[in-house]
Amino acid sequence: MSVTVRVPAKVNLQLGVGPLRDDGYHDLVNVFHAVSLFDEVTVTEGPLAVTVEGASIEGVPTGPENLAARAAVLLAGHLGVEAAASIHIRKEIPVAGGMAGGSADAAAALLGCAALWNPGLPLKTLMELGGQLGSDVPFALLGGTAVGVGRGEVLTPLPTSGEYHWIFALAEGGLSTPAVYAECDRLRAAFEEHAVWPHESPALLAALAEGDAKALGAALTNDLQPAALSLMPSLQRTIAAGRDFGALGALVSGSGPTCAFLAGDAEHAADIAAALRGAGVARAAVAASGPVPGATVL
Ligand code: ATP
The missing domain is CATH 3.30.70.890 (GHMP kinase, C-terminal domain)
Incomplete structure (x- = not known):
């Protein structure tokens, strides 16, 4: 069985960076906006593996450090199941481009693996797990336009009009x-x-x-x-x-x-x-x- 998930890139409409905190992070105010540049992530039941295709994919790891693989392992651990996910990523989001492509793939892998292993898992749970992988992951699950505070992972959807x-x-x-x-x-x-x-x-x-x-x-x-x-x-x-x-x-x-x-x-x-x-x-x-x-x- 396999599931394909489409996931958008983001642009920050506002990125406010506060002073450096003692823990090495900055407090942020981050207005995220999801745009129609998409990666497609297909998860198939099978041995854990990552393959990537796309015009510009230099620097995207295919080992366990790929954020999509890390997402599969994290969700499997949470559910107490084996991380049996063969992941294929079709990349359109620029790599290391400030558009959260890796985070998008992690979000897609969480959603795809959940669909295979435990359909009906609440979005809230996936967003909490996503926040452990990176501060942009919860937004890639939520989409639309939203404001994030703290390290960016506490999200509130924003009302918008038009396109x-x-x-x-x-x-x-x-x-x-x-x-x-x-x-x-x-x-x-x-x-x-x-x-x-x-x-x-x-x-x-x-x-x-x-x-x-x-x-x-x-x-x-x-x-x-x-x-x-x-x-x-x-x-x-x-x-x-x-x-x-x-x-x-x-x-x-x-x-x-x-x-x-x-x-x-x-x-x-x-x-x-x-x-x-x-x-x-x-x-x-x-x-x-x-x-x-x-x-x-x-
Ligand atoms: P952000 O905007 O969240 O800071 P970014 O868009 O600048 O991120 P990414 O495309 O997410 O950057 O990639 C940053 C690095 O993450 C890459 O250089 C790569 O080493 C690593 N990485 C891990 N998994 C992935 C993935 N699935 N896709 C892209 N990069 C990945």
Whole structure:
């Protein structure tokens, strides 16, 4: 028996990073938004294994360290069953791109394995288990638009109106999330900047509730952006090009290096994607829309 799960990438509409805590983590305010770039994860009963296919899959492990395999092992342990899951991942979400592709695969594996081993397991249980694997995993199960506080794993869905049209400019190479946080700490220390406790942006929440793309574009923020730009200065050109081509908003997605641009409608998004490709400021530029549902059994 096998189950296929489709799972979306995320973009952070707001990523507020608080001061470094004693335990090495930062308190975050994270507005997650699920977009129509999907991985497909097929789980078949059989010996635990991971295979991956896709145009750009360098760096994706196929051993037990793959987050989807770790998710299967975690769920099996929770249920007291053998982790008999042969996992195949069709990857469309950029790897190490700040769009939570690994977390998405973990969420898909949790849902797929649950469908095989214990259908009817509550989403809440899967989200709790997902939170043990990574702070982005619960959101990949939930989808839509949601705000996460703490390390990002306590989620509250946000009301939104309408559909938003995005362009994602994929970079050559990836950025390691821990390295970007470390650079953020280094820059703050160097500039004696005192990080403040982050709060949800009222302008962002109002724009989402009203379906106002222009106001949303103006309200996008990412406290990790200076660090991502410091580690990969070429992203400044990418961001500037998207603005020049008329994007309503532009920011680095999560820890980068993918850059996200908001367009007024689908046609505008296709135009900006073509212009970014033509300008040679990205490895690829893809249009997508959001919000979309979280991990879904096909
Ligand atoms: P985030 O936005 O959550 O910080 P990311 O999108 O920047 O993550 P991922 O694509 O999740 O980055 O990959 C980060 C690293 O995780 C990869 O370089 C790889 O070594 C490891 N990894 C483990 N499992 C997976 C998986 N299923 N898919 C992609 N990467 C994985």
